[in-house]
Amino acid sequence: MNTFTYDIPTRVIFGPDQLSRLGEELGNFGNKVLLVYGGGSIKKTGLYDRILEALHSGGIEVTELSGVEPNPRIATVREGIRRGREAGVNAVLAVGGGSSLDCGKFIAAAMNYPGDPWELIAGRIAVDNCLPIVTITTMAATGSEMDPWVVISDPEKKAKQGYTTYGMYPTVSFLDPTLTYSVGKYQTACGCADIFSHACETYFSPSGMEMTDRLLEGVMNTVVRFAPVALREPDNYEARANILWSASWAINGMVRNTQRCNWSCHPLEHQLSAWYDITHGLGLAIVTPRWMEAILSPETAPRLHRLGTAVFGVDADLEPLEGAKATIAALKHWLFDELGLASTLHEIGIGDEHFADMARGAVANGLPRGYVPMDEAAAVALYQACL
Amino acid sequence: MNTFTYDIPTRVIFGPDQLSRLGEELGNFGNKVLLVYGGGSIKKTGLYDRILEALHSGGIEVTELSGVEPNPRIATVREGIRRGREAGVNAVLAVGGGSSLDCGKFIAAAMNYPGDPWELIAGRIAVDNCLPIVTITTMAATGSEMDPWVVISDPEKKAKQGYTTYGMYPTVSFLDPTLTYSVGKYQTACGCADIFSHACETYFSPSGMEMTDRLLEGVMNTVVRFAPVALREPDNYEARANILWSASWAINGMVRNTQRCNWSCHPLEHQLSAWYDITHGLGLAIVTPRWMEAILSPETAPRLHRLGTAVFGVDADLEPLEGAKATIAALKHWLFDELGLASTLHEIGIGDEHFADMARGAVANGLPRGYVPMDEAAAVALYQACL
Numbered sequence: 001m002n003t004f005t006y007d008i009p010t011r012v013i014f015g016p017d018q019l020s021r022l023g024e025e026l027g028n029f030g031n032k033v034l035l036v037y038g039g040g041s042i043k044k045t046g047l048y049d050r051i052l053e054a055l056h057s058g059g060i061e062v063t064e065l066s067g068v069e070p071n072p073r074i075a076t077v078r079e080g081i082r083r084g085r086e087a088g089v090n091a092v093l094a095v096g097g098g099s100s101l102d103c104g105k106f107i108a109a110a111m112n113y114p115g116d117p118w119e120l121i122a123g124r125i126a127v128d129n130c131l132p133i134v135t136i137t138t139m140a141a142t143g144s145e146m147d148p149w150v151v152i153s154d155p156e157k158k159a160k161q162g163y164t165t166y167g168m169y170p171t172v173s174f175l176d177p178t179l180t181y182s183v184g185k186y187q188t189a190c191g192c193a194d195i196f197s198h199a200c201e202t203y204f205s206p207s208g209m210e211m212t213d214r215l216l217e218g219v220m221n222t223v224v225r226f227a228p229v230a231l232r233e234p235d236n237y238e239a240r241a242n243i244l245w246s247a248s249w250a251i252n253g254m255v256r257n258t259q260r261c262n263w264s265c266h267p268l269e270h271q272l273s274a275w276y277d278i279t280h281g282l283g284l285a286i287v288t289p290r291w292m293e294a295i296l297s298p299e300t301a302p303r304l305h306r307l308g309t310a311v312f313g314v315d316a317d318l319e320p321l322e323g324a325k326a327t328i329a330a331l332k333h334w335l336f337d338e339l340g341l342a343s344t345l346h347e348i349g350i351g352d353e354h355f356a357d358m359a360r361g362a363v364a365n366g367l368p369r370g371y372v373p374m375d376e377a378a379a380v381a382l383y384q385a386c387l
Numbered sequence: 388m389n390t391f392t393y394d395i396p397t398r399v400i401f402g403p404d405q406l407s408r409l410g411e412e413l414g415n416f417g418n419k420v421l422l423v424y425g426g427g428s429i430k431k432t433g434l435y436d437r438i439l440e441a442l443h444s445g446g447i448e449v450t451e452l453s454g455v456e457p458n459p460r461i462a463t464v465r466e467g468i469r470r471g472r473e474a475g476v477n478a479v480l481a482v483g484g485g486s487s488l489d490c491g492k493f494i495a496a497a498m499n500y501p502g503d504p505w506e507l508i509a510g511r512i513a514v515d516n517c518l519p520i521v522t523i524t525t526m527a528a529t530g531s532e533m534d535p536w537v538v539i540s541d542p543e544k545k546a547k548q549g550y551t552t553y554g555m556y557p558t559v560s561f562l563d564p565t566l567t568y569s570v571g572k573y574q575t576a577c578g579c580a581d582i583f584s585h586a587c588e589t590y591f592s593p594s595g596m597e598m599t600d601r602l603l604e605g606v607m608n609t610v611v612r613f614a615p616v617a618l619r620e621p622d623n624y625e626a627r628a629n630i631l632w633s634a635s636w637a638i639n640g641m642v643r644n645t646q647r648c649n650w651s652c653h654p655l656e657h658q659l660s661a662w663y664d665i666t667h668g669l670g671l672a673i674v675t676p677r678w679m680e681a682i683l684s685p686e687t688a689p690r691l692h693r694l695g696t697a698v699f700g701v702d703a704d705l706e707p708l709e710g711a712k713a714t715i716a717a718l719k720h721w722l723f724d725e726l727g728l729a730s731t732l733h734e735i736g737i738g739d740e741h742f743a744d745m746a747r748g749a750v751a752n753g754l755p756r757g758y759v760p761m762d763e764a765a766a767v768a769l770y771q772a773c774l
Contacts, residue, residue, distance in 0.1 A: 003402025214605025
């Protein structure tokens with residue numbers, strides 16, 4: 001078992017109708033904020049107006065960066081830094097799903113860094129002068145609201161890379177399940193596949209802590225159970241609240257700090273969305289069951305079987321290999337039948353033309369240090385199984 | 388479902404051989420610390436010497452308060468405040484089990500309060516100028532290392548009362564499972580009964596969050612499974628680490644913030660240990676299964692049955708009432724047979740002479756707001772069932 005440090009400084013304000021506290025929270029850092037958001041859906045839902053009202057009544061001056069794309073790009077980060085410096089902002093308020101949050105967090109980290117922000121990513125350079133970050137999450141998925149990680153893309157380099165530094169833990173995150181009511185079926189499904197994957201990847205980086213295993217099983221079971229409810233009834237508070245809170249816990253330091261090995265499906269998927277700009281959760285849905293099939297062996301079967309028992313109600317009395325196969329079948333049924341996600345790369349127009357490059361990228365991003373180590377040949381075979 | 392704020396600022400350094408970081412951590416607050424500990428077992432184990440060495444090499448001046456009793460007393464708190472003020476300490480380092488930690492935390496809270504410290508408890512007065520608190524936990528039980536609560540006794544008043552203020556979250560807590568190797572069988576058993584009770588009480592204050600339920604089941608299952616291992620093999624790292632980390636999560640804000648109702652067994656037990664100075668975990672072991680019997684009904688049976696299924700392997704196919712009874716039987720078997728704790732008040736020399744007063748105290752401390760509301764008559768009946 002590892003020595004670890006547990007340290008999650010983010011304060012979470014969970015529940016509806018809490019945005020009136022926004023001015024007070026941001027006022028702790030100064031009176032100028034950079035507001036970072038995506039494609040404008042927050043204007044349609046009225047959230048934008050509520051935020052501006054809360055900021056203005058709190059005496060906060062707002063500089064805006066809108067139009068953050070899914071898989072946020074380094075060029076957008078550079079523009080945010082430019083605007084933030086010009087206005088002399090004291091904090092970043094990131095509003096939206098994981099992309100807007102990641103973009104805002106990374107802007108906050110790089111604001112006081114004198115070089116180009118991509119240098120931080122390329123050199124894995126920690127910074128100790130991040131601006132304070134406040135987030136308002138409108139989608140349950142990445143857990144970015146409670147972790148110190150971002151994923152940033154550089155389409156010119158075909159690069160999509162993670163970056164972390166302690167200061168990117170948001171200071172305060174507002175989690176209001178009602179703000180996720182307007183997330184459509186497809187994005188809800190992708191988000192739940194993403195949450196499942198975070199917990200699943202961590203589950204296959206065993207900590208040796210029974211409690212952590214149970215928490216992860218709880219996260220997976222929550223999305224397995226409540227995702228179909230949220231698809232049927234988008235404004236079911238219980239379902240949205242359970243999914244939203246699970247998203248944060250699937251990936252925050254609570255479980256990651258006790259990990260023994262690297263994730264596998266994320267390095268494999270990051271190549272897919274870097275080359276084809278697909279939704280991360282969709283890529284994970286296609287990759288994850290094929291990864292389970294690829295690693296299935298007498299050694300891995302008991303843990304796969306336990307997952308199925310705890311999460312999908314797979315019969316505990318099966319032989320481990322049979323139980324593991326039943327787990328994979330149940331996962332596919334959930335992802336492809338219940339959530340209705342595309343089940344193959346073909347269906348989303350992806351062929352095998354870049355598999356060799358993608359396998360190289362996945363290996364460079366940690367695949368050989370996974371639960372079952374994989375090399376480039378294994379990665380190519382896995383991508384082929386996804387076709 | 389409740390609106391809640393999640394906010395656990397404590398940083399946990401988990402694992403063996405981390406005490407060399409003590410000087411650096413305390414040095415952040417100044418160079419004078421009040422070292423609070425109990426009956427001197429830390430001198431026998433050599434921990435005291437290791438702590439002083441780390442503090443001295445970090446340039447930290449030490450003022451000591453030793454002899455903190457189980458169920459720490461207000462008189463000891465007053466003495467700690469006196470010494471701390473005289474030396475002008477900048478922080479409190481509390482070392483030991485829950486009693487030493489509670490005492491140290493409350494000294495830190497009251498150090499800058501001009502009145503008598505009991506006023507804070509009696510008036511539930513929050514303070515915003517606590518001294519920073521660092522803890523080194525030597526026993527898995529109360530979770531005091533990661534929560535903002537203390538329980539302080541005033542034997543003259545026959546009072547034992549809880550108190551909380553945000554600043555009593557320790558800034559840093561060192562959790563080293565090897566420091567718990569020397570905890571004897573009886574204290575290990577009492578500690579595990581205490582951990583179980585914290586998770587169990589919270590489980591019967593349902594949050595509506597599936598993930599939280601699973602985490603609590605994980606905590607309970609962890610102690611049920613690993614306590615007998617730790618009793619047989621006191622230096623089994625896996626068992627001690629699992630128990631220690633579960634202790635913190637059984638009672639920190641993660642689960643408590645989402646609670647709907649008050650605890651029941653703790654108010655009942657606090658009266659026992661206030662009147663008879665028994666070990667808190669022992670009192671909880673005697674009270675908890677009788678509380679379950681007292682609240683058993685068709686309404687409560689499903690949740691009791693679920694607990695048994697998840698924690699004790701009770702057959703999920705039983706009828707709820709039968710399942711609930713099997714759960715209670717399994718809990719008794721674990722507490723009284725596997726852990727070897729006394730199962731009745733008679734066995735520990737307690738009779739019925741103060742039941743009416745104790746029932747009044749338990750009701751004053753929240754019993755009517757419990758999962759199943761109880762009045763004084765119900766409390767007396769419950770104490771009688773414990774005889």
